Amino acid sequence: MGSLTLIPHNAHRVDVDGLAMLMHVPTTSLFEMDEVSRSVYELFRRVGVADAEMLRAELGEQFAPDALADCLQSLISLDILRDSADPGKPLTVQKVEDIPLSTIILNVNTGCNLACTYCYKEDLTTPAKGEKMSFETARAAIDLLLVQAASRDKVNVVFFGGEPLSNMPLIRQVVDYTEARVAELGKAVDFTLTTNATLLTEDLADWFDAHRFGLTVSMDGPRALHDKNRKTVGGRGTYDVVAGKVRMLLARYRSRPVGVRVTLTAGVTDVLAIHDHMINDLGFAEVGFGPATSGPIAVFNLQPDMLKSVFEDMKTLGRRYVDAAIRGENIGFSNMHQLLSDIAKGMKKAVPCGAGLGLLAVDKDGDLHLCHRFVGSNQPTYGNVTTGIDVPKLATFVETAQDRSAFGCKTCRIRSICAGGCYHESYARQNDPFAPVYHYCDLLRDWVDFGIEAYTRIMRANPSFFRAHLQPRSAA
Structure with missing residues (x-):
C-alpha cells in the first residue's frame, strides 16, 4: 500500500459514556468504533499521512495484520482515508430537470388579527386590509400539485x-x-394548518378532526411571556383567549396529536418553564422552539449570548427527554424528535430543505415562491399556478444551492444535516439565501453532537423508544 491521508471533514468522533462513536459525515451514519478502528483513526488524526511502515511500527504489535487491513479498507471505502496522491472527487451538483412536488402551501389571506412583534411576514396586514386568495387560484394550485406529484402516492x-x-x-x-380529486387519482392527501387559535370554534375543531388535519398552534408560553409579543392589532395581550381556545380544541380533537410552536425572542427564553406549561398545564402533545434571530425589529432578536443560553436550556430539556425515553416515555420535545430522526435515518442533504423541490408556496395571485416565508418578500418567484413552474429558473436556484463550498460548508461536519441552513434565515439576516447561517454554526454543531450522545444513550438503554415514538411520528 502507498501512503494514506485522513480526510478529516468526512469523519467526526464523539465519545459517549466510554464509547467512541464515529459519525460518517457525508451520510450522517453512526458507527461504534472498536479498539482497532479507534487506534487507526487516532493515529491518522495525529500524523495526517501514514504508510504501511508507519502503521506496522505504531500498531503492528497491538493488532493482527488482517485486523488492520480490514479496518483500513473500511475507512477507505467510507472516504475517511484516501490515497495521499488522490485529490478526491470534485463536488457533484445534481442536475434538476423536474420539480416532483409533494407539498403545496396556500397563503390564503395576508390579513391577521394579531400584530406579533417578531413576525417575519413582509406582506402581513390588518384584517380589514387582508387580501384573500380566490378559489380559482387555489384550485389551480391543487391541480398543479397533482400534476407535479404524479409519481407520488x-x-x-x-x-x-x-x-x-x-x-x-x-x-x-x-x-x-382536493379530497375528490385525489380519490379519482387513487392518492391520499394530508392537510395541515398553523393557527394563532383565536378564531377557533367547536364546529371548526370538529370539522378539522373529521378531515384529520395536522394542527399546530402558535403560542409563546404562560401569560406573562405570551403577552409580551403576541398581541391583537389593538395592542391587547391574547393569552387568555388563546389558552381557552386551546383547552377547548384539545378536549375535542382526536384524530392526530396537536403541537405548539413557540417563538423565542429577547425576554421570552425560559425554555423549561414554557415546555412545562404547554405540556402539563395546557396538554399539547409536542412543543417546538424556534429562536428568532433575523426578525424585522432587531430589539426582539436573540443576540449571541441569549442564543447560546437558549441552546443550553434546550440541552437541559433534551437530557430530560433522554431520561424519559429510557423509561419509555415521550415528553413531547419536537426539536429533539427531529434531531434524533435525522441521526437515526442518516441524513445526506444536498440542500437544506424541500423548498423549491418537493415544496412550493402560492400567494394570493398564484405566484410560486420557494416557501411560505418568502411570500411578500423581494425575492424572485418561480412561475404561476396558471402558467406552471418556471423549471429552468428554479433548477438554477436549487443547483446553485447545492454548492456552498465558497462559504466553508464543504468541510463542515454537519453539512449533511444542515446543508447551509434555512434559505429565508440567510436572506432575512444577510440578504442572500445562499449565505450560511453563520450565527448558528457553532451552536448547531454542538447541538448535533448532543444529539449523537442522546441517540447513543437511548439506543443502548431502550431502542424500542424509536419504534414506539419516532417512527409513528415520522409516518404521520
Whole structure:
C-alpha cells in the first residue's frame, strides 16, 4: 500500500459514556468504533499521512495484520482515508430537470388579527386590509400539485397566512375539491394548518378532526411571556383567549396529536418553564422552539449570548427527554424528535430543505415562491399556478444551492444535516439565501453532537423508544 491521508471533514468522533462513536459525515451514519478502528483513526488524526511502515511500527504489535487491513479498507471505502496522491472527487451538483412536488402551501389571506412583534411576514396586514386568495387560484394550485406529484402516492396541502382561519370558506372549498380529486387519482392527501387559535370554534375543531388535519398552534408560553409579543392589532395581550381556545380544541380533537410552536425572542427564553406549561398545564402533545434571530425589529432578536443560553436550556430539556425515553416515555420535545430522526435515518442533504423541490408556496395571485416565508418578500418567484413552474429558473436556484463550498460548508461536519441552513434565515439576516447561517454554526454543531450522545444513550438503554415514538411520528 502507498501512503494514506485522513480526510478529516468526512469523519467526526464523539465519545459517549466510554464509547467512541464515529459519525460518517457525508451520510450522517453512526458507527461504534472498536479498539482497532479507534487506534487507526487516532493515529491518522495525529500524523495526517501514514504508510504501511508507519502503521506496522505504531500498531503492528497491538493488532493482527488482517485486523488492520480490514479496518483500513473500511475507512477507505467510507472516504475517511484516501490515497495521499488522490485529490478526491470534485463536488457533484445534481442536475434538476423536474420539480416532483409533494407539498403545496396556500397563503390564503395576508390579513391577521394579531400584530406579533417578531413576525417575519413582509406582506402581513390588518384584517380589514387582508387580501384573500380566490378559489380559482387555489384550485389551480391543487391541480398543479397533482400534476407535479404524479409519481407520488400522497400529497400535502398546507394552509398558511396571515391567519388562515380568517379565510375558512376557501379552506372548506379546497378540502372538498382536493379530497375528490385525489380519490379519482387513487392518492391520499394530508392537510395541515398553523393557527394563532383565536378564531377557533367547536364546529371548526370538529370539522378539522373529521378531515384529520395536522394542527399546530402558535403560542409563546404562560401569560406573562405570551403577552409580551403576541398581541391583537389593538395592542391587547391574547393569552387568555388563546389558552381557552386551546383547552377547548384539545378536549375535542382526536384524530392526530396537536403541537405548539413557540417563538423565542429577547425576554421570552425560559425554555423549561414554557415546555412545562404547554405540556402539563395546557396538554399539547409536542412543543417546538424556534429562536428568532433575523426578525424585522432587531430589539426582539436573540443576540449571541441569549442564543447560546437558549441552546443550553434546550440541552437541559433534551437530557430530560433522554431520561424519559429510557423509561419509555415521550415528553413531547419536537426539536429533539427531529434531531434524533435525522441521526437515526442518516441524513445526506444536498440542500437544506424541500423548498423549491418537493415544496412550493402560492400567494394570493398564484405566484410560486420557494416557501411560505418568502411570500411578500423581494425575492424572485418561480412561475404561476396558471402558467406552471418556471423549471429552468428554479433548477438554477436549487443547483446553485447545492454548492456552498465558497462559504466553508464543504468541510463542515454537519453539512449533511444542515446543508447551509434555512434559505429565508440567510436572506432575512444577510440578504442572500445562499449565505450560511453563520450565527448558528457553532451552536448547531454542538447541538448535533448532543444529539449523537442522546441517540447513543437511548439506543443502548431502550431502542424500542424509536419504534414506539419516532417512527409513528415520522409516518404521520
